[in-house]
Amino acid sequence: MCPTASFGLPQYETERLLADRLAELGGRVERGVELVCFAQDTDGVTAVLRGPDGESQVWADYLVGCDGAHSAVRKGLGLAFTGDAFPEEYMLGDVQVDWNQPVGYGIRSMHQVDGNTDDVLVAIPLPGRRRYRMSMLVPDVLASAPAQQDGVEHGLESDRAPQLQHIQAVLDRLAPEPTRASHLRWSSVFRISHRIVDRYQRGRVFVAGDAAHIHPPTGAQGMNTGIQDAVALAWRLALAVKGMAADGLLESYDAERRPVGEEVVGRTVRHARAGFETDDPETMLRREAQLLVAYPDSPLVGEGAGAEALKGGPAPGSRAPDCRGLRRPAVAFPLRLHELLDGRRHTLLLCADEAEQLAELAAVVALARDRAKGHVDVRLVLAADSEISDDTAGGLLDGPPVPVVRDSAGEFQTAYGAVGGCCYLIRPDGQVGFRAGRTRAEELGAHLAKVLAA
Ligand SMILES: Cc1cc2nc3c(=O)[nH]c(=O)nc-3n(C[C@H](O)[C@H](O)[C@H](O)COP(=O)(O)OP(=O)(O)OC[C@H]3O[C@@H](n4cnc5c(N)ncnc54)[C@H](O)[C@@H]3O)c2cc1C
Missing domain, CATH: 3.30.70.2450 (Alpha-Beta Plaits)
Incomplete structure (x- = not known):
């Protein structure tokens, strides 16, 4: 017998939270409407729906099949579902x-x-x-x-x-x-x-969640893996529908998420057959909480000059860890790093401990603003003991002020191995897209070109 600390959120509560959030964003779930079939061409997807009022057709730029283990979308795409x-x-x-x-x-x-x-x-x-x-x-x-x-x-x-x-x-x-x-x-x-599909995408049609992978419920990984699929796809699609996705951005969904799906299917099958592996409890909990999901081999992550100096910091593709104690000018209470991340846009964290670094960082800010057209938020993190004043820092960078926080507790420095002049680009899904120990505008620009259309 093995007792484990656990907190069970019932499925109806999870659904309520998701539906409420969708309503806040202006959407709603249409119950009782079934996808009957679909067809795609180079311009979009035509779907035939059957609802209480009979059949209707919908034309869309993209179709995502989140329709579970017996997915009509997966079958319509003719994907293998091996297992x-x-x-x-x-x-x-x-x-x-x-x-x-x-x-x-x-x-x-x-x-x-x-x-x-x-x-x-x-x-x-x-x-x-x-x-x-x-x-x-x-x-x-x-x-x-x-x-x-x-x-x-x-x-x-x-x-x-x-x-x-x-x-x-x-x-x-x-x-x-x-x-x-x-x-x-x-x-x-x-x-x-x-079972798992042989690909997560064909043309303008994608699968996510149980439509793409099913496995034993050991470790409570199914819904969580599916939601992470959806998050990974959503920020890419958000750029694509605005015509801002670089070539290959949508394809990188399969490159990143299918290896995760394969690992989860393999691990949960092993656990169901042979019991849990003897990891130390903290690693086990972090893995089950999916905090260890990383995309180190993704074509969409990278690093630039001086990255080896970022000792102990998250590698490209890893989850950006949180930290506390970030103070803003004239504000009494500190922030957590995750409060600086928007969840829809990329966030570029620039770090400085000496005033001489600001000139080079100013060029990086200008590049990020020009290249990303509002899709990258820039934040400047000053080292705890830096003599740069908060006002000087914001003012030395051209254009609209860059929000400045000071790493007063040193937690950012510890978690990110931050050195003066370094940067981390955090993606909307909270993973590190790019990092450099010495930030150079041209290197950041080359990375952004993999994400954003010119
Ligand atoms: C016993 C059990 C316990 C589990 N416990 C956990 C757990 O603790 N934690 C966890 O993370 N996961 C758990 N899971 C897994 C989790 O339930 C699934 O991974 C998750 O529900 C998958 O979500 P989904 O949205 O991809 O698919 P589903 O939940 O199957 O939803 C698919 C939806 O699509 C609809 N649909 C299907 N076909 C069509 C169509 N043609 N047109 C329109 N709509 C359609 C369906 O009606 C359904 O509403 C458990 C699973 C089982 C069986």
Whole structure:
């Protein structure tokens, strides 16, 4: 048995948060409308939709298939979806229990014979008093043939709902102490496959989420990987629809995200079959939280002169770490670095500790502003002990003032290995796109040319 600290946000709550955010941005989900088919040419995509009022056609620049394991978009593109199904069937149930386990901890308990698992109980805490989502193997009495017709056996099959007695029987065998389950709120049977597409894009059509990769729910990676696909694609598409994407920018979505999908599918299959690997707990938590996702081999990341001086800083393609203690002129409270990042535009962090560096940085600011046409926010980070005054720094750079923060706690210096005159370009998805120990306008310009159309 293996108890782990865990915080379960129910799916309905996740959906509510996403729908609310979409509404804030002016969008809405149209329920009950089905994509029937689509066709694309060099100019756009025509989709046939079926809704309550019958069929209609929509023309769009791009189509993204976020339509799950049985994706019509994936099938319409004719993508291979290679992998297999696990023979086991599982059941889920949201119940209340009367055990005395610590609040907020999950329980993972299994029985093995000759290294093969023949009984499983995973209990994930949900909001509510002693309420858990139990995940278990299906007993023979509930087992049935796969229901899906398309050969992809994956997901919930709510037509066969396990009852309280089925869950109680597993608790009697595997609970950490004598336990009674009650108040069954929802239950379902589910099957698991592990599959991944051979490409995430064809022309103007993309796949993301379960449409692109499915795997065991071990480690809670599925939805999170899908959302990261969507984030990675969204900032590229945002530039493309404005006609500002460099050649190859959209293609780099597949180059970055497919290796991540392959790693997640492989890891979750290993964990489901053999249990979790014996990483140190912090690395394991960081990996499961997807903070270690990186794109070191992406064609879209790079570094310039003097990068070797940035000791301990995030490498190109890595997640830009947060840090605290950034102070602004005349403002009493400090900022976190992530508060400086917009999430829609790139952010260029320029660092200075001596006034002589500002002239060269001014040329970089001018280049970034001219080249990026409003798609790069520039911020100047002064070293804690720098004698440059905040006003001097902002004023020495030409054009509109550059926001200045001072690394008063030295946390930025530690997290980024920052040296005077260095830069980090953080992408909208929070990964480092480019860095240099000695910032040169022409090197930054060459990097931006891979992202932004001239
Ligand atoms: C038992 C279980 C537990 C899990 N636990 C976790 C967890 O703890 N953490 C985690 O991160 N992930 C978890 N996952 C995985 C997670 O549920 C999925 O990865 C995630 O829901 C995939 O999201 P998606 O939007 O890509 O696809 P889906 O959630 O499948 O959504 C696809 C949507 O597209 C719609 N659709 C399908 N076809 C069409 C069409 N032709 N036209 C219009 N709409 C269409 C569907 O109705 C659906 O609304 C779990 C999965 C299972 C089975």
